[in-house]
Amino acid sequence: MILLLKSATIIDKTSPFHQQIKDVLIENGKITKISDTIENTNNIKEINLKNLHISQGWFDTSVCFGEPGYEERETIENGLNTAAKSGFTAVAVNSNTFPIADNKATIQYIKNKSYGFATDLYPFGALTKGYESKDIAELFDMKNYGAIAFGDYKKPISNANLMKIALQYTQNFDGLVMSFPQDNSIAQNGLVNEEENSTKLGLKGIPALAEEMQIARDLFILEYTGGKLHIPTISTAKSVNLIKEAKKKGLNVSCSVAAHHLALTDSELKEFNSNTKVLPPLRTERDTEALINGVNEGVIDMITSDHNPIDIEHKKVEYRNAKFGTIGLESLFGALNNILDTEVLIDCLTTKPKQVFNIESSSIQEGELANLTLFNPEEAFTFTEDAILSTSKNAIFLNKKLNGKVYGIISNNKAVL
The missing domain is CATH 3.20.20.140 (Metal-dependent hydrolases)
Structure with missing residues (x-):
């Protein structure tokens, strides 16, 4: 899997790129390049989402x-x-x-x-x-x-x-x-x-x-x-x-x-x-x-x-x-x-x-495993039953106004978006 994240704001206190907007290249489950701009010369699949933020998973x-x-x-x-x-x-x-x-x-x-x-x-x-x-x-x-x-x-x-x-x-x-x-x-x-x-x-x-x-x-x-x-x-x-x-x-x-x-x-x-x-x-x-x-x-x-x-x-x-x-x-x-x-x-x-709980973590840096959560912290919405993915629907926040949209994850050399 090869992915290019475009204009992602990095939220990771352990990373030298914390609070910076960067392009992030992911190849075979690892972060191989982080830069201000990465040119897509090989027709790599791009992820270019509104107000994209990424953090450790x-x-x-x-x-x-x-x-x-x-x-x-x-x-x-x-x-x-x-x-x-x-x-x-x-x-x-x-x-x-x-x-x-x-x-x-x-x-x-x-x-x-x-x-x-x-x-x-x-x-x-x-x-x-x-x-x-x-x-x-x-x-x-x-x-x-x-x-x-x-x-x-x-x-x-x-x-x-x-x-x-x-x-x-x-x-x-x-x-x-x-x-x-x-x-x-x-x-x-x-x-x-x-x-x-x-x-x-x-x-x-x-x-x-x-x-x-x-x-x-x-x-x-x-x-x-x-x-x-x-x-x-x-x-x-x-x-x-x-x-x-x-x-x-x-x-x-x-x-x-x-x-x-x-x-x-x-x-x-x-x-x-x-x-x-x-x-x-x-x-x-x-x-x-x-x-x-x-x-x-x-x-x-x-x-x-x-x-x-x-x-x-x-x-x-x-x-x-x-x-x-x-x-x-x-x-x-x-x-x-x-x-x-x-x-x-x-x-x-x-x-x-x-x-x-002694779980291994991966900082957002070149050479580290891509274990990332992708989100937009500024999108408001009402949490309706349509947003429930679970089999059971017993949601305490049902019909509440929430703020912050999750796009998905990149982990274990897979992207779920």
Whole structure:
């Protein structure tokens, strides 16, 4: 494959061409030339798009595809094609399959199904067998077959001793433990954030305390054991402060935030739209502002779509009966591009998550692999169902005004535009 990108603004702090407009020549999967102007003397295929910007390929650290077991929600094939068209050259796929990915055979199956695509797939293994918080899963075997971290998706580890053992054990092979931040003894069967809006709407609430108690517990354990801990999709102001203090102590802790927690609040609940039923729940404006500050200050390491396709039978039902989850690959960039500085947003989709999960990155320089996301940061549009590429349509940003169009990716010697 030979491609010539014309007049591309490069957004890559690791590149000597950062914030410069250049032509970029790509041959056989590598960047071979970057210059002010590259003449097309050999009838090379040109990519000449409106207000073209390029960055290192984006990495989403929390994606669900369903397969195996829930192919009606999403297959690996369509999921990876959706990710590519949404700007992601790599995704980390959660272990909430059927059977649960708590053994090397399931990890191997998922990896084998992902070969040959432009977007790379990195599987997570379950931390406990069957998500039961009783026994540690086959962590070392799963790591040897490609699992990059271990966690029970949306399932808190209720057994504190099990978390202690996991953090100690994974140090033997430099493993990364993930812990979903919710204490179910506090959250119980709550549906939404416990605040004024939950009371007005008559919906049982999940207090911010449920998240903060679990994070505080895990940080105490981490301080005792050492090891590496990742806390996915935090949602409250106090959670940001807890992690900030832990980092000041030198603890090896990272965290992510979901795009919808940066852009939306629990005021969205008034229409009882089940697409707004997510976990952790949408919080208050105060929490949203603290999360945005946490991203800008570097306390929050990465941003995820927390993409979780749910079929219509389990989503388009009465609010209390709907499953938690929203899709988000297609809308992430447009939803946040006005809220965050574009450079900050891209840093949280590239350099930072790749460092935490030990994923190789390629700077935009001559001689480097072409692992690129192509986008226009200034195109406004309304996110309609026509823009949804996923099999399931449970989009929290449906009919919202977004800003920032993704053109596609160039990765693994393939272009998806």
